[in-house]
Structures are given as C-alpha cells and as structure tokens.
Amino acid sequence: MxxxxxxxxxxxxxxxxxxxxxxxxxxxxxxxxxxxxxxxxxxxxxxxxxxxxxxxxxxxxxxxxxxxxxxxxxxxxxxxxxxxxxxxxxxxxxxxxxxxxxxDPVVCVGQDHLLAAWDVEADGPVPAAELDTAEVMDPARFAPEPPADPLDAPEVPGSGERMAVEIVATGAGHVVLPASVARMFGRKDVVVLPLARDAAHxxxxxxxxxxxxxxxxxxxxxxxxxxxxxxxxxxxxxxxxGTSGTTPAGRPRAASGTARSGQAGSSGSARASGPSGKSGKSGKGSKGGRRR
Missing domain, CATH: 3.40.190.10 (Periplasmic binding protein-like II)
Known part of the structure; x- marks a missing residue:
C-alpha cells in the first residue's frame, strides 16, 4: 500500500x-x-x-x-x-x-520648583516633611476608568502618570512615583529626586x-x-x-536575577493598547542649598 x-x-x-x-x-x-x-x-x-x-x-x-x-x-x-x-x-x-x-519612591518637580535646588549629595534623599501636601499631583486624578475587559488596554497607558509629570514640569506641585515609572515618563524639564522611605512613602x-x-x-x-x-x-x-514571596518575618524575598528597583519601559501591546511611554533622562537638581 x-x-x-x-x-x-x-x-x-x-x-x-x-x-x-x-x-x-x-x-x-x-x-x-x-x-x-x-x-x-x-x-x-x-x-x-x-x-x-x-x-x-x-x-x-x-x-x-x-x-x-x-x-x-x-x-x-x-x-x-x-x-x-x-x-x-x-x-x-x-x-x-x-x-x-x-x-524606591522618587519625587518629580519642575526645574523652577524650590525643591529642584535640593543637593542630594550633601543632604541625602528628600524627607517627606519637605513636601507640601497641598501641592501633590496624584496620577489617579488623571487616569481613565479601567477597561471592563482585561484584554483591552487604555487608549494611552499610563496617562495618569504622564499628565502628572507634564503638570509638574510647569513648576506646579510635585508627584511621587516609583523610580521605574519616573524613568519611563522622564522629561528634560523635570527634576527627579530620591525620596526618603518613611511611613508616608x-x-x-x-x-x-x-x-x-x-x-x-x-x-x-x-x-x-x-x-x-x-x-x-x-x-x-x-x-x-512559597508563592507569597515573603520570608517568615514578612520581609520581601528577591528572586534570582532580579534587582531591588524595577527597570523602566514595557514594550508590546494588545488589542486596544496605545503607545507606550518613551523613556527619557531625568533632569538633575542643581548644586544648591537645601530649601529652608
């Protein structure tokens, strides 16, 4: 056959x-x-x-x-x-x-903001007490409603963080973000400073x-x-x-090959995904005295 x-x-x-x-x-x-x-x-x-x-x-x-x-x-x-x-x-x-x-948390401010003169080398991370609570820009205020279908994505992913960074670039207020997110939406006219870890952040x-x-x-x-x-x-x-990823004392356990801080910029998209944010270099604070 x-x-x-x-x-x-x-x-x-x-x-x-x-x-x-x-x-x-x-x-x-x-x-x-x-x-x-x-x-x-x-x-x-x-x-x-x-x-x-x-x-x-x-x-x-x-x-x-x-x-x-x-x-x-x-x-x-x-x-x-x-x-x-x-x-x-x-x-x-x-x-x-x-x-x-x-x-780690970071604080983003415009180049004309008083905190832009903070000297990290001399004074270390910015304490939360230096932040005016009336000036905070919460990204959640500018974010759209989450899609009902988890296979859909916002038209512009990260638009809440993008808008908050754009506003502080004008010198109005500040926004606190994870370091990786600040890198993802960084701008030349925005100064990114490390923020001291405490109960507030x-x-x-x-x-x-x-x-x-x-x-x-x-x-x-x-x-x-x-x-x-x-x-x-x-x-x-x-x-x-252990799927919880915590030690018996409740402290985070880093997996092999991972870093303490995440890296900026995710790539790729799904059905209705908008463009991803462009990574940019953050501005550096000028060498000046700390704000009094």
Whole structure:
C-alpha cells in the first residue's frame, strides 16, 4: 500500500502567553528567556488602577476567558498583595503571587520648583516633611476608568502618570512615583529626586500573579524564566519556594536575577493598547542649598 503523502511539515502553532503589564514594568529580559519558536508572549499594557482586572472573578468564579493568564502587581510596602486583591473584590486564596523586587519612591518637580535646588549629595534623599501636601499631583486624578475587559488596554497607558509629570514640569506641585515609572515618563524639564522611605512613602513591591484555576505549564515556564530557573525544572518549584514571596518575618524575598528597583519601559501591546511611554533622562537638581 502506498504510504502517506509526503510534503512539507506543517509548522506548529506557538503557544501564546498573555501578560498584563503596568507602567514601569520591564518584562523584556524575562520574555527573551521564555520565547522560542513554540512559545510567544502578547503584552497587555494596563494602568495601575486596572492591574487586578485580569484576576477579577467572572461567570463561574473565574476571570473571563482566563486571559491574560499572568500579570504584574504593584503594592505599597506598608500593605500586602492580599490587601490589594481583597480591596479589588478578589479572594487572595484564588491567586498565586510571587514577589520579585522592591521599588524606591522618587519625587518629580519642575526645574523652577524650590525643591529642584535640593543637593542630594550633601543632604541625602528628600524627607517627606519637605513636601507640601497641598501641592501633590496624584496620577489617579488623571487616569481613565479601567477597561471592563482585561484584554483591552487604555487608549494611552499610563496617562495618569504622564499628565502628572507634564503638570509638574510647569513648576506646579510635585508627584511621587516609583523610580521605574519616573524613568519611563522622564522629561528634560523635570527634576527627579530620591525620596526618603518613611511611613508616608515606604516604597513599593512588585510581583507576578495568576489565578490558580489557570495555572499551567506555560505559566510555570514563564515564572521559571523570571526566576532564572533552568529549562526543565519542576513546575512545582513555586510551591517549595512559597508563592507569597515573603520570608517568615514578612520581609520581601528577591528572586534570582532580579534587582531591588524595577527597570523602566514595557514594550508590546494588545488589542486596544496605545503607545507606550518613551523613556527619557531625568533632569538633575542643581548644586544648591537645601530649601529652608
């Protein structure tokens, strides 16, 4: 009998991981480790206000379609991912969270602002007491409503942070941001100064989260790439490591190959994603006396 017809091999359709990102996130290194001819990543750029949308319960108790399967979360260090999820109406017991790194707070002011003369080398980070609470520009004031569908992205991701930085560039007020976000939306006419960590501005933690119901080899392989895990390592490593990403004392645990502060600029987009922010060099404060 004749054998099966010969012909060119049909290429395999690559598996696609949908990854929800936030301003300041830099998944490119992890994506490069993860992708191959069989796997690719589609980024969905979300604002911080919509970062939990892909974890929100839908019909049947799981997120609609289970997409994105994985995403970034950022929360204040005086809080926890469990508190962030609970406030958004998500049961923390339904979610795996792996904590990766911390981010320092910075304050952005225009070149004509009094704080622009702050001498970091002489006086160190700016104390929160030096900030006029009446001058604060909260990015949440300028951010649009989060999309109802987690596969949709804002027309201009990070527009709240962009607008806050544009306003302070005129010399009006100040905005406190994670260092990576300040780098992402940096401008030559904006001075970025380190802010002392205290109760008012403790900094942030950043991690990856996914619903237990959509856990898969694809998700575990990406987590492994983010941790620097070797290909073929057990997908259950996260269970031995502890999915909360905290030490018994509650302190953050940095994963292998991660830094204390996140890197600026996420790339890629999804269905309705707008352009990502351009990274820019921040201005430096002039050598002058501290504000009295």
């Amino acid at each position: 004749p054998g099966p017809p010969s012909g060119p091999a049909v290429p395999a359709v690559p598996e696609t991981l949908f990854l929800s990102t936030i301003p300041g996130a830099s998944p490119s290194k992890w994506v490069d480790r993860f992708t191959s001819r069989e796997r690719r990543v589609q980024l969905v750029n979300h604002d911080v206000g919509g970062q939990v949308a892909f974890l929100a319960p839908g019909p049947g108790g799981s997120a609609p379609r289970g997409l994105p399967q994985l995403g970034y979360l950022r929360w204040r260090l005086d809080s926890s991912p469990e508190q962030l999820l609970t406030a958004a109406g998500v049961d923390p017991a339904d979610v795996h969270v792996v904590r990766f790194y911390e981010e 403790p900094g942030w933690a950043v991690g990856l989260a996914w619903l237990r119901t959509v856990d898969s080899q694809l998700v575990q392989d990406f987590i492994g790439a983010a941790k620097g895990r070797r290909p073929g390592s057990s997908r259950n490593d996260h269970l031995r490591d």
